[in-house]
Amino acid sequence: MDNEKNLRGQAILTINAGSSSIKFSVFLLPQLNQILVGQIDDIGGDARFTVRWHSDNNQVSLNWPNATPPKNHREALSELINWLHRTANEIEIIAVGHRVVHGGQKYSAPVIVTEKVMKDLEALVILAPLHEPHNLAGIRAAQESFGAIPQIACFDTAFHRTHSFVEDCYAIPRYFYDQGVCRYGFHGLSYEYIAEQLMTKFPGESGGKVIIAHLGNGASMTALKGGVSIASTMGFSSLDGLPMGTRCGEIDPGVLLYMMQREGLSANEISEILYKESGLKGLSGGLSNDMRTLEASALPEAKEAIDYYVREVKREIGALTALMAGLDVIVFTGGIGSNSVMIRERVLSEMSWIGIDLDRESNRNGGTIISSKASRVLCLRINTDEERVIARHAFELTKKMCGV
Template sequence: MNILVINAGSSSIKYQLIDMNTELPLASGLVERIGLEEGVVKHKTFVNGEENKITESFPIPDHAVGLKRVAELLTDEKVGVISDPSEIKAVGHRLVHGGESFTDTVVITDEVKAKVKELFPLAPLHNPANLVGVEVAEKVFPNATQVGVFDTAFHQTIPEKAFRYALPQKFYNEMRIRKYGFHGTSHKFISEKAIEYLGNKDAKVITIHLGNGASMAAVKGGVCVDTTMGMGPLGGLIMGTRSGDIDPAIIFYLTQQKGFTADEVADLLNKESGMKGLTGFTDMRDVEGNFVNGDPVAVLAINMYVYRIKQYIGSYAAAMNGVDAIVFTAGVGENKTPVRRMVCEDMTYLGIEWDAEKDKIRDKDVNEINTDGAKTKVLIIPTNEELEIAKQSMELIK
């Protein structure tokens, strides 16, 4: 069974075609600069262990043109990996915000699309683009079942004491203002891998997803009990361009005393803060390079970044009354970085002890990097959100 996974952004389409018999990709790629003068398609195929790359530049006025070209490449006589689009049994869509309406993966119907539209105000940058991806895929792959996998669904098990804010009741009852959480597909995938590795279905796991966007989750017995992002993806950890947690009084000060508009504050906190605001760089590799060279700006920024992660580890250990493993994933979490060492330093009270030699090895799906005999496991597990979306899609249509 072949399943195509699509993550549609406002000007891009990220995709991966997965053979579910092997759970390996047949092809993957990115359509970007949609709607601009010159678009780009970057397409990769994986055949007999060989990776082949194709890059094309041409006007891509809308998502329909981009996805149609993807279908052509997938079935091309020379570079195609399938003979006909009908060989794709399902298209799994990443949908960012499901609100309280979607607690699980769903087959996309007209009713589902209408509900996703209702949720546009909760994710104005993501849900509209996600829905465009669905509507285009329905036309390009009419024989495939369209499946929606929501970023927020995994976090819908969080108890009310953790997801509610201390605002007047009507703000929740009438406006559904609450914590929703994001990166749920990643947290679900790596927590399940960790629980399987630990051999304990009741394990208490803290998952740490560190990419340009970053979040953590507390997972007890496979069930999410808390997460760092809130109603939107701005809260929690320090990120590439997002501030993470701040005192709300800062917003009042900027708008009431310094003349900032609400839009300017939104841009500041979402696009100009985090590592970009602290250092001028959004890529952690640049920040870490300066950190290693002793640049005081980078040293402070990395220490702030790590301190916030450690705060949440302590908070989630308290929420679960213990922790059996912490798990690092995503770009910063998986790759060469001083962050893991620094997070694990001075955490022996929680049984967390880092092993430098083990951290150099990446030869398994789950890599254990704690010292021998450490009470708490420290794991690196590469995330695979596309495979998780494909697996959930397959389970739904079997």
């Protein structure tokens, strides 16, 4: 750990600000070597600050200097910056890259944040009320802490701005589309990383018909042709598509009308149910939103939640394959996709009709290639790295801006 602290040079800081947490990483230039990762959890409550140097497998919990946990994102980020200055004072942060969930129809690539950009993004809060405010709070806090150092916004929606009109629109009056009511798709930073990995490690297959399944507490799938996103299971919001840890996934709008008309629930109450009480948590009777807990449980509700999850992933594979008129590659990533042997096995079982034959031993051993030699479809397990994508974009834009 001491050797890591003595590292010196210029670096990129990446920040992923959530509703009550800040995840961060530091990448040393010019090779973008990740030297540390950390997280501040439960901001506004009993906040915890943990950090791990990249070459050290031990995660360390840190104490707050004044024994008073931060009350908001600004205070939390200030503590983070002060800690970096004390602990890694030979490292010069030259830019900060931020994950921003929503870029709307306008932003199809990362941008250096200006006041005009901030105003545009603040107008998008209505489209992502549970995520965007915290992303923007992280940017504001970093601006206060770093002054003139460039802040770069990297959007989860940008990767999907290549969709056609019919993949973007809903069959409702067209003026809603003009207002920005369309299918955006999310998890774009993860998909961008996986697409790059495919190009590097499987160049012959990367330009074909590919499905990437980003399965985690948030979950979605996307279809790529020629390395470009042509369709996604997520739509206008992060509620659509697959069921998630606490989010419902696809749902008949009539259910929402029922909640309003029969139960008398307000928009806020319905939002609370759909975002925080549904998905795996809701289906399991409140047992857990964590797939590991459900897999270990003997309760029938846990089994039923998993059964539903698998059914939905299988259905989306079929739908995305139909849109592409075939399938060459499927990739599993995300917390569940990368780590759950059972989910991968169940999803890929009985899929010979589509050309999939699972190598069960490779799947159990965590192999990269988990399809058999007899499989027409190449099945892969690849860990994602959204932070590296953010760091690369931040470095590239900073070089253009400052000539670094």
